[in-house]
Amino acid sequence: MNNKILEVRNITRTFDNIKCLDNISFNLYSGDFLLIAGANGSGKTLLMKHLNGLFPIKRSTIFFKGEDCYKKDDLMKKRVGIIFQNPDSQIVGLTVKDDVAFGPGNIGIKGDELNKTVARVLSEMEISHLSDKNPYILSGGEKKRVTIAGVLAMNPDILIFDEPFIGLDYPGVISVTKSLLKLKAEGRNIIVITHDLEKIAAYCNRMIIMSKGKIVHDGLPNELIDKVSDYSIRRPFQKDLKDMTWLT
Numbered sequence: 627m628n629n630k631i632l633e634v635r636n637i638t639r640t641f642d643n644i645k646c647l648d649n650i651s652f653n654l655y656s657g658d659f660l661l662i663a664g665a666n667g668s669g670k671t672l673l674m675k676h677l678n679g680l681f682p683i684k685r686s687t688i689f690f691k692g693e694d695c696y697k698k699d700d701l702m703k704k705r706v707g708i709i710f711q712n713p714d715s716q717i718v719g720l721t722v723k724d725d726v727a728f729g730p731g732n733i734g735i736k737g738d739e740l741n742k743t744v745a746r747v748l749s750e751m752e753i754s755h756l757s758d759k760n761p762y763i764l765s766g767g768e769k770k771r772v773t774i775a776g777v778l779a780m781n782p783d784i785l786i787f788d789e790p791f792i793g794l795d796y797p798g799v800i801s802v803t804k805s806l807l808k809l810k811a812e813g814r815n816i817i818v819i820t821h822d823l824e825k826i827a828a829y830c831n832r833m834i835i836m837s838k839g840k841i842v843h844d845g846l847p848n849e850l851i852d853k854v855s856d857y858s859i860r861r862p863f864q865k866d867l868k869d870m871t872w873l874t
């Protein structure tokens with residue numbers, strides 16, 4: 627066990643003389659469901675953008691299954707998928723099925739294989755009935771599932787959810803939580819960034835707290851949950867970690 631999927635070693639990123647990421651190192655292990663919490667501006671999204679190649683790294687700082695991503699820069703784009711906070715920023719197709727086909731189409735999947743991939747991920751996200759709709763007219767929760775389907779269609783090894791619950795109503799939160807748990811049950815490696823700890827912490831096996839560009843804690847959620855309020859994160863009112871979910 628403890629099969630290392632991702633190793634991040636000493637990432638630092640400076641903008642305007644401020645270290646927005648300050649010597650970040652952590653590992654992701656097979657089957658991890660990692661929760662990342664931190665105040666606004668602590669560097670969470672910026673770090674995730676480094677993990678899937680949106681910010682090119684300047685030296686050997688990220689290793690995917692032991693392979694140096696500095697030497698193989700398309701590796702992270704293929705193996706790490708991010709579901710961003712705002713689905714509108716991620717939607718590119720005029721129909722749901724075109725949107726979901728965009729990513730795999732870009733990496734050369736076509737014809738029958740592409741159609742099958744799209745049908746599979748739409749079904750997995752339970753949005754097959756929306757296939758011919760214009761994604762922009764969908765509800766927030768439906769859009770979120772379209773963007774998850776689009777990322778799943780690339781079959782990444784690591785899925786990153788950046789604030790998955792923002793803007794969702796109660797059924798939307800339930801639906802996205804169930805999608806996350808389904809992906810976890812399939813054995814996907816998942817990173818969830820959120821301020822809403824009470825919606826998801828019950829299911830996470832690890833937790834990282836970020837502050838001012840640094841990882842200040844990396845450990846077990848039940849050991850770290852009482853520390854979050856030191857870093858401008860609201861501690862859920864539930865006493866026990868197992869109750870930090872909206873699923874009943």
Ligand SMILES: Nc1ncnc2c1ncn2[C@@H]1O[C@H](COP(=O)(O)OP(=O)(O)OP(=O)(O)O)[C@@H](O)[C@H]1O
Nearest residue numbers: 641642646647664665666667668669670671672673
């Ligand atoms: N392209 C960029 N150019 C300059 N500064 C940037 C850039 N991207 C991020 N930053 C800065 O890096 C810091 C961390 O930003 P980041 O988006 O990672 O915060 P965050 O932890 O995701 O916060 P939030 O909870 O508000 O989403 C911020 O101060 C931000 O202004």
Ligand SMILES: [Mg+2]
Nearest residue numbers: 670671672788
């Ligand atoms: Mg962010």
